[in-house]
Amino acid sequence: MASASAERGVGRAPLDRLTRWLVGLAFGLAAGLMLAGAAAAHPMPESRVWVDTRPQGLQLTLQIPLNRLELAFGQPLAAQADRVLERHSDALAAYLLQHVGARSAAAGWTALRPTLQVTGEGAAAELEATMALRAPPGADPRRLTLMIDAVVHEVVTHRLQVFLRSDWAGGQVGAPPRPLGELRAGRYALPLDLGAAATANGRALQALLATGMAHIAGGVDHLVFVALLLAVAPLWPAIGHWIGERPPREALRHIAWVVSAFTLGHSLALALGVSGLVMLPAQAVDVAVALTIAVAAAHAVWPLFGAVEGRMALAFGLIHGQAFAGGLATAGLSPAQTVQALLAFNLGIELAQLAVVLLVLPPLLALVRRHPEPARRARVTLAAAAAGLALGWIVDRLGWLPAPAPLAWLDAHPAALALPPAALWLAWGLSWLQGLRQPQPA
């Protein structure tokens, strides 16, 4: 029997390569899908106004198609979208300042000069203007009439759709935007009543924490992955198979290390995803997540990663974190709010994940010690089931075939995932009762 240190010496080089290869594969796949998704965009003819609340008023982000704006602005814009800012940024800022404003009762609001960007190409090119609106002293910044006639003072057929994107003080954060109304020719004013503001950050952070917990609780794939990590936590890796159990303290230390690495990986990817530095298409991320489950299932039967399990968890955490980032919308939040949102959302994920660990680990450790052979068979069964699920997800998420029926059922009934841990506790209970009658030899 080889010692653990000898195994590390043998195992490290080829397994490192494997990790790199798998991660490379996942990201390559993601990039390919991203290119495919960029084709064929049909321009959306309306303008959108995203409202984010601020303590002193509102921040508005207007997205206006250049081929509509030019009709009202009076200068051609769409034909040379890439030169619009260089030529017209002062005039466009002045135009927006004259056509975007607000009033509370009799008191008019102040609008600050917008920052401008041009996004998209061809007929989909848009001007994106971000501007702050400040309520006058004494006026309620959450009860106002938005007054916008940009574009629609001239273009009779145009519409501006107004959405509340984030409202930190009202607890609307990290959720899909809420439609507030529409402005068009003849309807240039939109009364808004955002209700009373919360006095502290509590409402928003609570909502984010719950969103984070719900995100992992409803994410069957993430739970399956965590379960697979746990299944081998009490074991020592050898080449080609798992041997003997780790002592409880060692097992706890090991699982803490692996789960921390997974957490680090997904926290990092979540931060990168939310900040917009790394944006991968959701489909590619979902396929990569399913791939990690297939690999982790194989690993639960034959130790692929041996001593570099931590690194595997880190790499796969990076992929899962990209998927988490899809569940948190932070557009429109201030930098400080974004940091808080990220922490609260991540904390929600961690709490849910910790609950899974606490739920599964105690009976698992006990059962592996007492009944190694049934535990081995249970582990292989779990791995086979997880591999089946993973393959189903891959096929479904690539759009090759519709989701197999068991998968669709599981997605609709995630509560069924409580059955394996329940079975573990039941088995532990039975084994404990049995132990009472005939004590195990030491």
Add this chain to the structure above:
Amino acid sequence: MPRLTGLLLALVLSLLTALNGCGGGSGDGTASTSSTSTTSTATTGTAPAISTQPVAQSALVGASVSFSVVASGSATLSYQWRKNGSSIAGATAATYTIARVTSGDAGSYDVVVSNSAGSITSSAAALSVSTASGAPTITTQPVAQSVVAGANVSFSVVASSGSTMSYQWRKDGTAVSGATASSYSLSAVTASDAGRYDVVVTNSSGSTTSSAATLTVTTASSSGSFSSNVTSAAQSFLATLSSAQQSSAQLAWSLTTARHWSNLPAAMVSRNGVAWSSLSSTQQAAARSMITTALGSTGNAMHLGWQMADNYLYANGGGSSYGEGQYYVAMLGTPSTSSFWLLQLTGHHLTINLALNGTYKAPTPVFMGIEPKGSFTYNGTTYDPMGTVRNAWSSLGAVLVTYSGAKLSGTYSDLLFGANGSGNIDGSCPRSYSSVTTHGLLYSSLSAADQALARAVIQAYIDSQASEVASELTTAYLSDTALASTYVAYAGSGTVSTKGNYFRIEGPRLWAEVSVQQGVIFNSDIHYHGVWRDKVGDYGGQCVG
């Protein structure tokens, strides 16, 4: 665990870097940004502040009125006065003067004062206008209506004056007993109720008579063999389908389901029914036969031509989001010779909602857009499915430019009542035709030769339908009473070849619009969006307020 601590520190650092990199959290929006250029604005000075707000005024018609604002702030101040929230062209000084006030000038005025740092909105100041004589002023005239016998109808007027007003409605110049409120309702109308209605509004100083609004009463659709022919063709088509296909093709009737069509490709906004691509050649033949029965041979040729236009887009760079396979056939309600159901034929640029056994025989709303813009050849055959309609508009447009009253102000870059509801499907029902306050020119103001051109446009739409439907529509749209309250209008330069041009014909029932737009697949060329609605007959008359 020193290793873990180090990693956590790295996490926090990378997080902070990430946040610095995102431009101070300035809301990147949800749009995917394929090419982005940013301007960083060095804001200098402070936004303006208003020290003296504009004040409310009241004036007599013909008098001069001024609104003023006093504001301070760094750099040059710009002013933009607005009436009822809409910018007034040329009103860009600290004082806005109306030299000769008319009753139409009444409203709420404000000003936006701006400089390079920002802007401020003033408080609103009302302008009330009264006539010199003090007689009432009519602000909203009664509008022409067309209904089937047995329906209810209501006329209303909005008038203003400084004192209490009384109303007297008249039919063909004769006072209607008891009709003395600002609105007048008739229930269960009969043919004898048809006529011209107006109202005399009186106060202590005098009286004003409204314009006359025509009430047209049509008889309820007589049923020939059309309904049973379409029903049996629909049943034959359904019989060729598998049970899974049948459950996609045949849906329960609801207005909400019916409104689920769009002018965007089906790949972007889903459609009701079975996709043409999912039908076998036998099933397609049965569908084709049903469509020929439902639309007549002209309408069927148009439907086929629209599918071919989408094939042409597929082959010329549009890709698989386009093509005949992405056209759909749906039945809302069970095909029957007696109870109401709707045959919905829909795809990217063509949607037809043919109602059977409804209050009205109408195929509306009909969306008729097209790209490529004109004649094209696909698989050796040349098509121009919108040719008849387009040419009719083209001839009318050429003469409309000689009538100043036909030109609409503002820019029309798309349709007013296209599929522009939330989610890019057909919007609320019925469309708010009363929100349209500029109608263009009355048909009766056109010369006899030009009236014929206007009728030709209406005829081109009617001709796209089977004879029994066409016959009802001919009465509804082309009768003398209907034409007497029909308007023609255009915006832009009057040709069908220039982007941004727009045309409209509107009658008591008819609403037809065409907009000339930038191409999407052929994006250096133009393409058309058009909609044909029936103010009361849309969705078989199930879409009324």
